[in-house]
Amino acid sequence: MNKAMKAALISAFVCPGGGHFYLKRYNTGTLLSTVTLGALVYLLVQAVARAQDISDKIANGQIPLDLSVIYPLITQQPAAEQALYNNIATFAxxxxxxxxxxDAYWLGAIADKAEN
Known part of the structure; x- marks a missing residue:
């Protein structure tokens, strides 16, 4: 398997930026990994905060332990500002x-041509 395909598969299935590390492009790999992991952490923190809020309301008796009541709370859209930040993080x-x-595939193809 050539470097282009390996780098693209590493970036696709392991972590964005992983293919760049494989190609020894550490700055680009670090940037892509940081952006991806930062966005992922933000989205996970928001999901956990929402789940914690709902579970606190259940524990306090504010809402009953009934799926027909809990499901709409889980699936409702967040406030406009929060939805904007979630969309930006998802887009990033x-x-x-x-x-x-x-980019990993493109850089790998260049490296493959240089070796031949």
Whole structure:
């Protein structure tokens, strides 16, 4: 398997930026990994905070332990400002993942041509 394909697969399935580390492009790999992991951590923190809020309301008796009551609380849209930040984090996560895969493949193809 050539370097281009290995780098793209590492970036796609391990971590964005992983393919860049494989190609010894440490600065780009660090940037892509940081953006991706930062966005992922932000989204996970928001999800855990929402779940904690709902579980606290259940424990305090403010809402009953009934799926028909809990499900709408889980699926309702967050406030406008919070939804904007969630969308930005999601967009950053997807874009950094795609850029990581495409750029790793492109840099790997250049490295493959240089070896031949």
């Amino acid at each position: 996560l997807i874009i950094s993942w795609l850029v990581g895969v495409i």
